[in-house]
Amino acid sequence: MPAVRADKLYKIFGRRPTRAVELLADGRHRDEITSLNVTAAVIDVSFEVEPGEIFVVMGLSGSGKSTLIRMLNGLLPHTSGSVEIEGTDITKLGKSELRKLRSEKVSMVFQHFALFPHRSVLDNAAYGLEVRGVARDERDAKAREALAMVGLDGWEHKVPGQLSGGMQQRVGLARALAADTDIILMDEAFSALDPLIRRDMQTQLLELQASLGKTIIFITHDLNEAMRLGHRICVLRDGRVAQIGTAEEILNDPANDYVANFVEDVDRTRVLTASSVMEAPIPVVDPGQGPRAALRTMRDNQTPSAFVVRRDRTLVGAVNENAIGEAVRDNVKALDGLVDSLERVTPDTPVAEMFAQAAESSYPLAVVDDEERLVGVIPRGTLLAALATPNGDDNETGEEPSRGEVGESGTTDDTAGTAEQPHEDAAQSQPDPGGDAQATEGSRQ
Amino acid sequence: MSPVSYAVPVPRIPVGESFDSAINWLRINFEVVFDFIGMVIQICVDNLFSLLAETSATQFTLAAAGVVGVGLLARKRYAPTLIAVAIWAGFYVAELSAGLAASVIASLPAPLFVWAMNLFGSSYVYPPLVLALLLFAALVALSFIVTRDRGQQIIAAASAASLLAVLALHFIVGVQLSLIVGALLAVLAYFIAGWGVALFSVLGFLLIISMESWSNAMSSLALILVATLVAVAVSVPIGVLAAQSRKVSTVIKPVLDFMQTLPAFVYLLPAIAFFSIGTVPGVIATVIFSMPPGVRLTELGIRQVDKELVEAGEAFGAPDFQILRRIQIPLALATIMAGINQIIMLSLSMVVIAGMVGAGGLGNDVYTGIAQGDVPVGFEGGIAVVILAIFLDRLTGAVTRFSPAARAQRASA
Numbered sequence: 001m002p003a004v005r006a007d008k009l010y011k012i013f014g015r016r017p018t019r020a021v022e023l024l025a026d027g028r029h030r031d032e033i034t035s036l037n038v039t040a041a042v043i044d045v046s047f048e049v050e051p052g053e054i055f056v057v058m059g060l061s062g063s064g065k066s067t068l069i070r071m072l073n074g075l076l077p078h079t080s081g082s083v084e085i086e087g088t089d090i091t092k093l094g095k096s097e098l099r100k101l102r103s104e105k106v107s108m109v110f111q112h113f114a115l116f117p118h119r120s121v122l123d124n125a126a127y128g129l130e131v132r133g134v135a136r137d138e139r140d141a142k143a144r145e146a147l148a149m150v151g152l153d154g155w156e157h158k159v160p161g162q163l164s165g166g167m168q169q170r171v172g173l174a175r176a177l178a179a180d181t182d183i184i185l186m187d188e189a190f191s192a193l194d195p196l197i198r199r200d201m202q203t204q205l206l207e208l209q210a211s212l213g214k215t216i217i218f219i220t221h222d223l224n225e226a227m228r229l230g231h232r233i234c235v236l237r238d239g240r241v242a243q244i245g246t247a248e249e250i251l252n253d254p255a256n257d258y259v260a261n262f263v264e265d266v267d268r269t270r271v272l273t274a275s276s277v278m279e280a281p282i283p284v285v286d287p288g289q290g291p292r293a294a295l296r297t298m299r300d301n302q303t304p305s306a307f308v309v310r311r312d313r314t315l316v317g318a319v320n321e322n323a324i325g326e327a328v329r330d331n332v333k334a335l336d337g338l339v340d341s342l343e344r345v346t347p348d349t350p351v352a353e354m355f356a357q358a359a360e361s362s363y364p365l366a367v368v369d370d371e372e373r374l375v376g377v378i379p380r381g382t383l384l385a386a387l388a389t390p391n392g393d394d395n396e397t398g399e400e401p402s403r404g405e406v407g408e409s410g411t412t413d414d415t416a417g418t419a420e421q422p423h424e425d426a427a428q429s430q431p432d433p434g435g436d437a438q439a440t441e442g443s444r445q
Numbered sequence: 446m447s448p449v450s451y452a453v454p455v456p457r458i459p460v461g462e463s464f465d466s467a468i469n470w471l472r473i474n475f476e477v478v479f480d481f482i483g484m485v486i487q488i489c490v491d492n493l494f495s496l497l498a499e500t501s502a503t504q505f506t507l508a509a510a511g512v513v514g515v516g517l518l519a520r521k522r523y524a525p526t527l528i529a530v531a532i533w534a535g536f537y538v539a540e541l542s543a544g545l546a547a548s549v550i551a552s553l554p555a556p557l558f559v560w561a562m563n564l565f566g567s568s569y570v571y572p573p574l575v576l577a578l579l580l581f582a583a584l585v586a587l588s589f590i591v592t593r594d595r596g597q598q599i600i601a602a603a604s605a606a607s608l609l610a611v612l613a614l615h616f617i618v619g620v621q622l623s624l625i626v627g628a629l630l631a632v633l634a635y636f637i638a639g640w641g642v643a644l645f646s647v648l649g650f651l652l653i654i655s656m657e658s659w660s661n662a663m664s665s666l667a668l669i670l671v672a673t674l675v676a677v678a679v680s681v682p683i684g685v686l687a688a689q690s691r692k693v694s695t696v697i698k699p700v701l702d703f704m705q706t707l708p709a710f711v712y713l714l715p716a717i718a719f720f721s722i723g724t725v726p727g728v729i730a731t732v733i734f735s736m737p738p739g740v741r742l743t744e745l746g747i748r749q750v751d752k753e754l755v756e757a758g759e760a761f762g763a764p765d766f767q768i769l770r771r772i773q774i775p776l777a778l779a780t781i782m783a784g785i786n787q788i789i790m791l792s793l794s795m796v797v798i799a800g801m802v803g804a805g806g807l808g809n810d811v812y813t814g815i816a817q818g819d820v821p822v823g824f825e826g827g828i829a830v831v832i833l834a835i836f837l838d839r840l841t842g843a844v845t846r847f848s849p850a851a852r853a854q855r856a857s858a
Contacts, residue, residue: 075759096764103762114757117773117857118849131763161857179761 001087002048003183003215004055004072009045009081011067014038017079030239032094041067045081051182052213054206056230064239065219069185071346072099072217073106085183103132107176111166111188115160121147121171122156128179130314139178146178147171149208164198171206177208200226223262228253228350235259247271267352268387274354275347277386278367278376285329287316287335291327294319294335305363308339311376313373317341318363321355342366347375351386358383468715468763483725486671489725498660500622502612504579509608513584514598517592525587533580540572547555569801581841583610617666619691623659627651634836638843642836649832658807658829668724668799668832669792672731676788681781684743685769694744701737709734717802727799727808739784746780747773778848786841793834807833 012020024030028105030040041064049055059065070076072083074090081102083090085105090098094170107128119354122140123130125147129139147153150170160168176184190198202225220226226233227247233260235242236252243255251271254260272400283301285294287308298306298321317339343357344366358365364379421443472479494506517526581604588601611629614620627650635643653662687694712733716726750773758768774781800808807826814823845851 073760075756099762099764101762102760106760108760109756110757110760112751112753114751114753116754116757116772116776118853127757128761131758131761131767159853159856162851170622175761185760 002050003053003086004049004217004397005047005082005084006068006072007046007082009041009042009068009071009083009086010040010079011064011071011076012015012038012040012359012408013077013442021080040239044126045236045239045241047234047241047244049215049217051215052209053231054209054216054218054229056226056233058223058226058230058233059236060221060240063236065221065236066187068236069108069187069217070217072185073102073108078085088223101181103128105181106183106185107179107181109169109172109176109184109186109189111191113160113165113172113192115168115171115175117160119159120156121152121158121160121163124160124171124173125156125178127175128181132179142180143174143178146174149177150174150204164197165193166201169193171202173201173205173208177212177214179422181211183215183217187217191220191222198225205229223266224270228265248276269352269355270350272351272386274345274349274351274365274367274378275376277351277382278347278378279382281307281309281366281374281377283307284374285319285335286311287339289335291319291324291335291338294347295321295324295328298324307342307366307374307377308335309374313375315344315366315368315372315374317340318366320362344368344372345378346370351383354378354383468718472718477637483720486675486725486728487723489671489695490635490667491673492729493670494664497626497667498622498663500626501574502573502616503571503577505608505611506574506581509604510577510581510584512604513588513601514582516597516643517584517587520592520594520597522587522591525591526584529580529583529587530648531581532769533576536576537573542574553747581605619690621654623650623654626663627654627659630836634840638839642839642843645839646836649836653829653832656829658810658825661806661810661826661830662833665796665808665830666732668804668806669789669796669833669837672728672735672795673785673789675728676732676792679732679741680739680784680788684740684784685747685774687740687744688747688773689765689769697740701740704733705737709795713798713802715811722803724799726802727795727804730802731795731799734795735788738787738791742784742787743777745779746777746784748781750776775848776850778850779845782841782845782848786838789837789841790834793830793837796830809848 010017010021010024012024012180014020014037016036016038020033020036022041023033023036024040024043033040043064045064045068047055057065057068067076071189072085073076074083074093078091081091085101088101090101093101116127119384123142126139126143129142134142144153144156147156147170151174152167152170152174155163155167160171162172169192172189174188190201195203206229207218208214218226218229220229227250230247232244232246234244237258243250243257243259245253248271250259251263251266251268254263283297283303283306285297285306285308287310291332294306298304304321307318310316319335319338319340323338323340340363342363342365343361345354345357345368347367347369354365358378358380364377365383366374367376367378369375380412490651495501514526514530585601585605588597592598600748611625615622615625627647630650631643631646634646650659653659683693683697687697709730713726713730720726720729747769754772754776755768758772763771796804796806796808797811800806800810800812803809807829810826811823811830812821814821814826846855
């Protein structure tokens with residue numbers, strides 16, 4: 001059962017909403033029905049949000065996203081359609097049932113924080129529980145816990161006015177967390193914060209979501225934010241859904257020109273992660289094998305280096321052709337002492353954060369999971385290829401590399417060369433010693 | 446043929462007459478209601494006046510008990526405090542109705558009380574005073590037993606000391622009541638509004654006493670306080686309603702304009718018709734005249750509360766009344782207090798008009814001054830009104846400081 005489900009949802013402000021819904025359902029644009037003197041804020045919006053998902057609704061101002069989010073918890077009545085929260089159709093609920101649902105299942109974080117200036121930080125955080133009628137001791141304990149989660153322990157007895165904007169929004173987040181609802185609605189929650197704080201908050205939100213598994217519906221007008229946070233993104237345009245999909249789907253396969261225009265300026269390096277650009281780690285050798293066997297493996301694969309991986313896939317390091325060659329000549333029996341360490345990244349690391357590491361090592365980057373198991377590798381050429389826009393002039397070269405599928409090294413290089421907007425970091429990483437480039441290319445099949 | 450006349454015949458609409466007959470109809474049919482309202486107001490004003498101008502030892506004791514009790518309540522010791530007050534109230538009512546307390550007290554070994562009463566020139570035990578003293582003693586004891594709070598203990602000790610001092614000064618030494626009450630009001634001003642206002646109060650009250658207007662001033666103060674209480678009790682709820690609903694707001698607005706602009710003398714007419722001459726029509730006229738800013742500022746204050754905050758309350762599932770009580774009213778309190786302040790100021794300006802219908806007090810002085818050309822009496826009355834006005838204004842202005850919103854604002858500044 002989806003946590004939240006919206007089905008053919010409409011919100012029309014004005015006197016003749018029914019007629020407007022009929023016209024809009026026929027596919028008319030909202031500007032065509034201005035004669036009815038109505039404002040269509042949300043038109044035919046349907047989506048499902050799975051439990052534990054971060055679902056981002058993205059659109060410019062006036063696209064109806066704030067109206068939409070307020071219909072999801074019944075703050076605004078709907079005109080037509082239905083909203084289901086954990087299977088209950090909230091459009092059919094009475095006023096007090098709706099209040100109960102809000103206090104128990106759906107909490108909200110606001111753009112301008114909406115903290116109560118006359119209450120202490122602790123009382124603000126405990127508000128949801130207070131409304132629910134939880135006893136003082138218990139709600140204070142839970143509020144303290146929530147404040148600690150957002151890193152605000154020790155600030156309980158301040159008032160919101162004494163806190164910076166970022167801290168105030170942490171209180172707003174703590175208030176939603178303390179209410180202990182499964183679903184949290186966030187209405188442009190980070191838009192009023194300055195960029196650095198906003199990044200911190202995004203990171204924190206991702207961490208909290210990973211540990212608590214809340215279902216989060218996040219509204220934003222900032223595409224980079226949407227791409228960073230959202231498991232799936234719903235792009236709204238003039239009240240209608242333009243596209244719903246993962247960040248990569250939207251980036252690589254925009255449904256129409258509007259979305260394409262929208263994503264044009266996105267910093268792809270922040271959206272694409274290691275897991276989406278990495279390649280299969282080939283070749284691998286076991287640490288128990290001798291230099292001779294390792295050299296054969298490299299020859300067979302025609303690569304200048306190989307990854308040393310234990311049976312359980314945990315990564316030890318890498319060996320290169322020159323060192324192994326010498327060892328074979330000197331008749332060394334074991335690989336010990338020949339293995340170089342590798343730069344490691346996790347599958348979630350954005351491409352943007354990998355350039356510096358890629359520049360430091362002559363080996364490809366190793367992508368390892370939480371248990372240090374090797375899941376993939378990223379040669380430098382692949383990293384650059386990821387920067388290419390998929391629907392640039394040259395479609396053939398555009399699509400493949402960013403998918404992380406192993407392509408011909410020649411093709412990849414081409415793409416990297418013709419990348420329309422090389423990222424600054426990428427430009428810096430290019431002037432490297434020539435030998436490295438050879439190693440990189442070589443590690444591709 | 447007579448010359449053509451261009452005069453358009455305009456029929457006379459009997460506005461005044463219908464008003465008059467409406468009043469008569471109301472008076473005849475709702476006499477009981479008006480009598481009841483009048484009686485309540487009269488009792489309130491009389492009691493307040495006696496408290497301010499003819500304070501008895503019992504009243505002093507109860508006032509001291511009030512200070513200690515409020516301190517206890519502010520420190521959240523609800524149960525013991527309320528139990529003590531309830532026991533006192535029970536005895537007091539029983540005493541009033543059946544003389545029960547007197548018999549209970551009489552059955553106790555009484556020489557102690559009798560000795561105390563002798564000090565005040567009474568030859569018998571006056572039960573309400575004993576009850577009040579017992580209540581006070583209980584509250585002081587509670588302050589030392591149930592709280593470890595230094596502040597509360599200091600309050601209790603200080604009230605006990607000042608009660609003893611006041612009783613001794615007035616009932617034994619024989620200092621005038623006016624000086625003592627004036628000093629107590631100045632102390633109140635010191636705690637609420639600071640030493641500047643306290644100093645002003647001391648000087649101002651001394652001036653009033655020296656002009657021999659103290660009793661009249663207290664009479665006016667009693668009238669103003671009762672009128673303010675009624676006006677606040679009526680206007681704040683109306684203001685809240687008007688803030689919640691656009692319809693109420695549009696209906697209320699012209700009514701308020703009407704009330705504010707209709708010359709005060711005009712609504713003295715029905716007031717006299719309903720309540721005859723005296724304090725009551727004065728209070729009623731004052732209430733009507735002073736209410737509008739209370740309504741307007743309450744509405745404004747609540748409407749000014751950030752919409753997102755109200756929405757936050759709704760988003761967490763708070764019922765409307767709870768949003769009103771815990772979010773809107775606390776945040777609008779500064780504006781509402783400004784409205785109450787305006788109510789008091791307007792009430793003061795009605796004092797003279799109330800004096801004309803026989804409400805007595807300073808208004809009577811001024812009215813006599815005008816009617817008889819007695820400049821000194823009129824001017825002294827006017828000065829006393831000004832002193833009262835400044836005192837009340839500064840006091841109500843300072844009360845806002847204690848609202849949670851203001852406290853939070855100071856903390857964040």
